[in-house]
Amino acid sequence: xxxxxxxxxxxxxxxxxxxxxxxxxxxxxxxxxxxxxxxxxxxxxxxxxxxxxxxxxxxxxxxxxxxxxxxxxxxxxxxxxxxxxxxxxxxxxxxxxxxxxxxxxxxxxxxxxxxxxxxxxxxxxxxxxxxxxxxxxxxxxxxxxxxxxxxxxxxxxxxxxxxxxxxxxxxxxxxxxxxxxxxxxxxxxxxxxxxxxxxxxxxxxxxxxxxxxxxxxxxxxxxxxxxxxxxxxxxxxxxxxxxxxxxxxxxxxxxxxxxxxxxxxxxxxxxxxxxxxxxxxxxxxxxxxxxxxxxxxxxxxxxxxxxxxxxxxxxxxxxxxxxxxxxxxxxxxxxxxxxxxxxxxxxxxxxxxxxxxxxxxxxxxxxxxxxxxxxxxxxxxxxxxxxxxxxxxxxxxxxxxxxxxx
Amino acid sequence: xxxxxxxxxxxxxxxxxxxxxxxxxxxxxxxxxxxxxxxxxxxxxxxxxxxxxxxxxxxxxxxxxxxxxxxxxxxxxxxxxxxxxxxxxxxxxxxxxxxxxxxxxxxxxxxxxxxxxxxxxxxxxxxxxxxxxxxxxxxxxxxxxxxxxxxxxxxxxxxxxxxxxxxxxxxxxxxxxxxxxxxxxxxxxxxxxxxxxxxxxxxxxxxxxxxxxxxxxxxxxxxxxxxxxxxxxxxxxxxxxxxxxxxxxxxxxxxxxxxxxxxxxxxxxxxxxxxxxxxxxxxxxxxxxxxxxxxxxxxxxxxxxxxxxxxxxxxxxxx
Numbered sequence: 001x002x003x004x005x006x007x008x009x010x011x012x013x014x015x016x017x018x019x020x021x022x023x024x025x026x027x028x029x030x031x032x033x034x035x036x037x038x039x040x041x042x043x044x045x046x047x048x049x050x051x052x053x054x055x056x057x058x059x060x061x062x063x064x065x066x067x068x069x070x071x072x073x074x075x076x077x078x079x080x081x082x083x084x085x086x087x088x089x090x091x092x093x094x095x096x097x098x099x100x101x102x103x104x105x106x107x108x109x110x111x112x113x114x115x116x117x118x119x120x121x122x123x124x125x126x127x128x129x130x131x132x133x134x135x136x137x138x139x140x141x142x143x144x145x146x147x148x149x150x151x152x153x154x155x156x157x158x159x160x161x162x163x164x165x166x167x168x169x170x171x172x173x174x175x176x177x178x179x180x181x182x183x184x185x186x187x188x189x190x191x192x193x194x195x196x197x198x199x200x201x202x203x204x205x206x207x208x209x210x211x212x213x214x215x216x217x218x219x220x221x222x223x224x225x226x227x228x229x230x231x232x233x234x235x236x237x238x239x240x241x242x243x244x245x246x247x248x249x250x251x252x253x254x255x256x257x258x259x260x261x262x263x264x265x266x267x268x269x270x271x272x273x274x275x276x277x278x279x280x281x282x283x284x285x286x287x288x289x290x291x292x293x294x295x296x297x298x299x300x301x302x303x304x305x306x307x308x309x310x311x312x313x314x315x316x317x318x319x320x321x322x323x324x325x326x327x328x329x330x331x332x333x334x335x336x337x338x339x340x341x342x343x344x345x346x347x348x349x350x351x352x353x354x355x356x357x358x359x360x361x362x363x364x365x366x367x368x369x370x371x372x373x374x375x376x377x378x379x380x381x382x383x384x385x386x387x388x389x390x391x392x393x394x395x396x397x398x399x400x401x402x403x404x405x406x
Numbered sequence: 407x408x409x410x411x412x413x414x415x416x417x418x419x420x421x422x423x424x425x426x427x428x429x430x431x432x433x434x435x436x437x438x439x440x441x442x443x444x445x446x447x448x449x450x451x452x453x454x455x456x457x458x459x460x461x462x463x464x465x466x467x468x469x470x471x472x473x474x475x476x477x478x479x480x481x482x483x484x485x486x487x488x489x490x491x492x493x494x495x496x497x498x499x500x501x502x503x504x505x506x507x508x509x510x511x512x513x514x515x516x517x518x519x520x521x522x523x524x525x526x527x528x529x530x531x532x533x534x535x536x537x538x539x540x541x542x543x544x545x546x547x548x549x550x551x552x553x554x555x556x557x558x559x560x561x562x563x564x565x566x567x568x569x570x571x572x573x574x575x576x577x578x579x580x581x582x583x584x585x586x587x588x589x590x591x592x593x594x595x596x597x598x599x600x601x602x603x604x605x606x607x608x609x610x611x612x613x614x615x616x617x618x619x620x621x622x623x624x625x626x627x628x629x630x631x632x633x634x635x636x637x638x639x640x641x642x643x644x645x646x647x648x649x650x651x652x653x654x655x656x657x658x659x660x661x662x663x664x665x666x667x668x669x670x671x672x673x674x675x676x677x678x679x680x681x682x683x684x685x686x687x688x689x690x691x692x693x694x695x696x697x698x699x700x701x702x703x704x705x706x707x708x709x710x711x712x713x714x715x716x717x718x719x720x721x722x723x724x725x
Contacts, residue, residue, distance in 0.1 A: 029500040032493060056503055058496040062489070063535025070486035070532065074457065074493025077480050080501055082493075100482045206478035206494055207501065209453040209509045214473040216481035223470050 002027065002056040004190050005049075013185045015178035018146040019085065019111045019171070020045030022153030024055050025193035028109075029080030029200070032060035032071035036090035037123045038175040039113035043085055057081075065090035069097040069110075076106035076168075077215045079205025081157070083108065087175060088115035091129040095136065101168045102137025102231065104215050107160035108168040109153065110138070114277065114328075115175040116363040124364020125175030127276060127328040130305065131337045137231055139169035139239055140306035144280050146183045149173045151256060154188070155246045157197040164238050166203065167231075172305075174277040176364065186254065196253060235307045243304060260309035262301040263316050265291055269298025271379040272317055274342050275326035276302045279360070279367050283326075286372040297376050302338070313345040321383035323355045324375050326396075330362060335393055354382040360396035371396045414449070414613050423448035426477040432466035436635035436642025438649065439463050439548050441606040443519065446546055446628075449616040453477070453514035455494050459487035459524035462555045463548060478514075485529035487518040492541040515620050516543040521632075522563035523553045526587050537596040537625040544619050544626040547589065550634035558637040562587040567702045568690045570637070575693040580702055585709070593627040594663040600624075602662035602672075605631040607649035611660055611672050618662075631658045639689025651684040656714045661721075669720040681707045 005024065013021065019042045023031065033043035049055045057080075062068035065086050076082040086094060091112060101108050114130050116122040133140060141156060143149045149171065156169040173179055188196065204213045219227055240260060247258045264284045266272065273283045280301035290297040300316050302309075317323060325343075327336025334340070339357035346353065358375060361367045378390040391404035414420050426447045433440050439462060447454060454477040458464040464481050467474035482490050495516045501507045520529055525547040533545055552570055553559040560570035565586045569575035573582040594601045600622040604612040612630070619626035633648045635641070640648050652658040653673060660673035682703050685691040694702050 029504070030493065030496045032496070056500075058500040058503075060492065060496050060539065063531060063538070067486065067489045067532050067535050070482055070489030071493035071496065073482050074480060074490035074495075075497040075500075076493075077490075078455070078494035078497035078501075080497045080506075082497075096483055097486065104480075206455050206480065207498055207507065207514070209478075209512055209514060212476055212478045214468050214475055214479045217468040217470040217473065218465050218481075219470045227470075 007187045014182045015146045015149045015173040016041035018150035026197045029057040030075035032068045034065045034068045039085040039087040065093045069094040079202030081200040085111035087113045098136040105166040113179045122363035142172045177278040260304040261312040264299040266298035270296040270321040272320045274300045310345045322379040328361045357393045431474040438632040442630045449613045457487040457490040457518040459520035460484035461521035488533045488536040491518040492536045522549045523561045526562045546628045548632040550632040552637045580699045597666040600626045603629045655684040
């Protein structure tokens with residue numbers, strides 16, 4: 001067993017360091033990794049822990065992200081705790097194997113430090129990679145700050161490895177904005193954290209030499225459906241209750257409360273911004289300022305993106321008059337991903353709200369409070385008239401002629 | 407050192423080994439894959455952790471709800487059989503260190519199988535990575551010189567003059583234009599402790615090499631010639647006869663390279679037969695026997711001669 005790491009109750013960590021410490025405390029058995037900005041420090045820190053005896057598993061520096069995830073899959077099938085990290089192009093390169101991990105029902109933790117996808121090449125934060133993973137069968141949890149990265153990593157292990165779940169999980173944070181910004185992080189002791197995550201219990205592991213197993217068999221039209229549907233069913237029905245139980249347990253342990261959908265100033269909100277990542281915190285500040293002026297402005301942050309908490313989202317937004325969905329990825333030929341998801345969640349409800357779509361922050365472009373004041377002003381117009389008075393889709397903070405559609 | 411199995415004195419004996427690769431599978435009649443796999447697996451009594459890349463072997467041996475494998479087995483994709491086994495090997499090391507192995511007294515062997523497409527081409531990066539990192543594993547290439555699973559397209563293992571579906575012979579083409587990639591030299595250049603070329607007809611030579619491989623610590627590469635009845639176009643019952651032609655004509659010489667340098671030729675045919683006999687027995691080279699392309703048969707012969715000369719000089723030089 002590895003040495004105990006002396007932690008203070010409050011550490012100053014960036015998001016990457018928070019993730020590294022969560023992996024260390026979970027005593028991951030195999031980390032297979034390939035460096036990519038801005039997630040690289042996660043595995044660098046882990047390498048440091050290993051060099052100093054604070055972790056005692058195996059650390060495979062693969063030749064690519066695809067190789068790293070392939071090693072992770074082999075290691076997970078062998079029956080132990082597995083984690084890695086990536087961003088952007090690396091995520092895209094992994095994508096093929098992500099489907100294999102979930103299809104084989106192998107719990108693997110992937111820290112995704114969200115970043116734009118080329119071309120043009122860009123190392124900064126946006127959500128293109130997160131959205132690319134949306135159909136891969138992984139649990140996807142989003143974080144807005146280093147504290148959440150730390151907590152959600154522990155939650156993700158706890159949920160993914162449960163024998164009723166057995167699905168891989170991604171923990172997302174915004175490239176540089178969260179990953180490289182140091183903040184106060186309240187820590188658990190190594191023992192507390194390990195106990196919360198729980199001991200890894202293997203299932204159908206290849207290293208049980210008396211009980212050989214076949215992983216990754218071929219299925220054609222006679223069986224494929226019967227495998228994919230239960231996989232989807234597990235995501236849709238078993239995961240959210242398990243995450244809720246983990247959130248409850250974490251709350252009793254730390255006092256920190258998390259929800260699938262984080263609501264701020266939403267009790268009587270008529271105008272709502274729905275967004276993910278660090279923009280949630282910016283939106284909260286703006287909503288607070290507007291509240292002082294008597295504007296009923298609220299914010300809905302999506303914490304659990306897969307499985308998508310349809311009911312909770314519909315419930316959070318049921319009394320609104322106008323909603324803006326903020327998408328941090330290029331929609332490339334349609335409305336933003338989040339716009340699609342949110343309107344989908346609302347369509348069969350009695351909510352009579354107006355929803356429009358903003359594309360923002362591509363490739364790390366700042367989202368300012370001034371930007372969001374403008375969004376809320378648009379929302380007020382839409383709410384007042386009960387229909388779209390502003391374009392369905394607009395770009396925030398784009399230089400040059402104003403682009404909007406529909 | 408791995409215990410060398412006692413039961414390998416003769417083929418009858420060897421054929422009674424415990425099967426980890428069961429007889430039932432969907433491979434073509436006459437496919438050399440199953441012969442090679444049995445020869446590899448039966449060479450050891452140790453437990454096995456296996457991976458297969460997407461390819462003939464994979465799609466024909468684990469079609470849900472059936473499996474031909476009485477040993478733990480995993481398939482991820484076309485390119486990453488090597489990484490899958492490397493990951494399992496890393497997990498074995500980790501759990502051993504942590505004292506969490508269920509049967510700590512037994513150390514399984516880690517083996518990945520891939521076709522020539524999965525090895526020479528798409529999966530090459532992953533294999534290279536695994537070998538550079540030094541995982542304790544064996545990679546076996548089932549080299550049938552063609553993308554057989556997808557219907558016979560050329561790979562970088564397809565030899566010059568072969569007609570493949572993406573390099574077909576026709577009125578103005580003799581088929582594949584490139585020489586086969588020298589995967590043995592490439593893998594040896596990784597500094598792998600053991601690299602060997604084997605053929606299923608020379609089963610004793612093969613078993614000896616596999617056992618040497620299993621006894622070697624670190625990554626071991628085995629290139630196994632796998633005659634393909636479907637794409638080489640010969641009768642299913644002739645698999646071993648065609649394999650004999652390959653080894654007797656030195657088209658497929660049997661040798662090993664230790665620690666990236668020391669080369670040993672392990673089989674010297676008593677009477678070397680002309681390459682023409684090997685080519686003539688297969689439909690994929692049929693067109694070479696026309697006036698237009700016959701010069702290629704001579705080129706083939708001189709290339710095989712030159713390679714054999716090179717191997718012998720390397721062996722003598724001990725470098």
